[in-house]
Amino acid sequence: MRFTEKCALFFMAVCIAIAAIAPAMAEAKAPKDHKIVLILPGPINDQSWNATNYAGLVACNEELGTAMEYVENVQASDYESTFRNYAERGYDLIMAAGTQFDEAANRVAAKYPDSVFCVVNGLVSKGPNVRPVLPKEYEASYLAGIIAGFTTETGKVGMVGGFPNKLMVRLMNTYEYGVRIGSPEAKANRAYSNSWSDVALGKQMATSMIDKGADVLFFYANQVGLGAIQAAKEKGVKFVGFASNQNDIAKGTVVASVYFDFADMYKWTLEKFMDGTLAPEVNQAGVAEGIVKVAYSDQVPDEVRAQVEKAEKAISSGNLLYFASEFPESLK
Structure with missing residues (x-):
């Protein structure tokens, strides 16, 4: 094969490769375009667990450029319906603050594979779209x-x-x-x-x-x-x-x-989610990871x-x- 023919074939291969990855590149979302919500069991001003998680949301929106929403004071009887509500509205990431959300998250996640469910303090991951984060x-x-x-x-x-x-x-x-x-x-x-x-x-x-x-x-x-x-x-x-x-x-x-x-932990979690590396397992972080x-x-x-x-x-x-x-x- 002549040199010019080899060059032509190489050029064609490069074009095919670019064509293959172009759709994926086009689909990449800016941080603000990801539909994300945080579900809280109590008020954001409780000066404890809920306030801490809300601070993580604020840090992500201010420093990463996300447009993360939240809903507070969600009662146990409304866990599943709240998850379903956001999943049916096409939210990319549905977060919930507290182990008490584990069962509902895993149950609803099985019916909405296009949404990722992340329970902060979660202990259970039964599906590929359930990716809890557990502070030690x-x-x-x-x-x-x-x-x-x-x-x-x-x-x-x-x-x-x-x-x-x-x-x-x-x-x-x-x-x-x-x-x-x-x-x-x-x-x-x-x-x-x-x-x-x-x-x-x-x-x-x-x-x-x-x-x-x-x-x-x-x-x-x-x-x-x-x-x-x-x-x-x-x-x-x-x-x-x-x-x-x-x-x-x-x-x-x-x-x-x-x-x-939780500012650092939430940023770490959101960055992992947006680059596709948040694992379908219990992801743990503590003193060594700098969140305590x-x-x-x-x-x-x-x-x-x-x-x-x-x-x-x-x-x-x-x-x-x-x-x-x-x-x-x-x-x-």
Whole structure:
């Protein structure tokens, strides 16, 4: 074959290749053209779980250029109908904040293969279009426990979770272990509110724990925790914030907050979705991935901060507990 003929064939092959990929290139969407919605179980101003997730949405819209929408205060009885509503309207990505959405998301996703369903804190992926993202909350609660353990003076702490599901029990376990790093003989009064929204119940549960000797409280139950902070402030005990930075809710009462940087996590998730690499599995992120942060008040001494930092390094290295025997005697 002559050189000119080889060149002609090569040119034809290039043209065919370009023609093959051109439709795909033409179909690529700008960030703002993706139809995305976030479904929230509570209000965006709850200063806890829902506010944290909403902050992720805001970061994506401002920094990535998406036009992500949201719907708040969606009740359990409306989970499936809300998913169906957006899927039938052709939304590309339907996100929902909370493990409680797992069952409904997987059930509806099977009927709408053209939409991707992403449950934040999700544990279940039963189909190719179900792609949950799971923050490692138990790592964060471990850090919160360390702070509480060094803060308590009575050796008694109160801890309340929303519902006793698998994730909640695990993070409560690691919190309690963290407490004993700072206070080996500490006793933890554990309970579950079975509510995310009952502020009055949170105050009642916190008051009961304080009356039994707890001088440090930890609540991971969204708005329920706001009632607990009120009780802690009125009773003069300390509170360790969680999920979002709660330090400013009651200065002098909330000694520190261990929270999730959902701005980074949401951006990571949305970038993965838009470039087609968000996997149909449980995608996890925690301390090592930079989404767990600690905000201190001036009530937490440098020595305690150093121990939390040591714990963060241990978690990131995959050797969570190696430092447990290394705490100086002055902090035990």
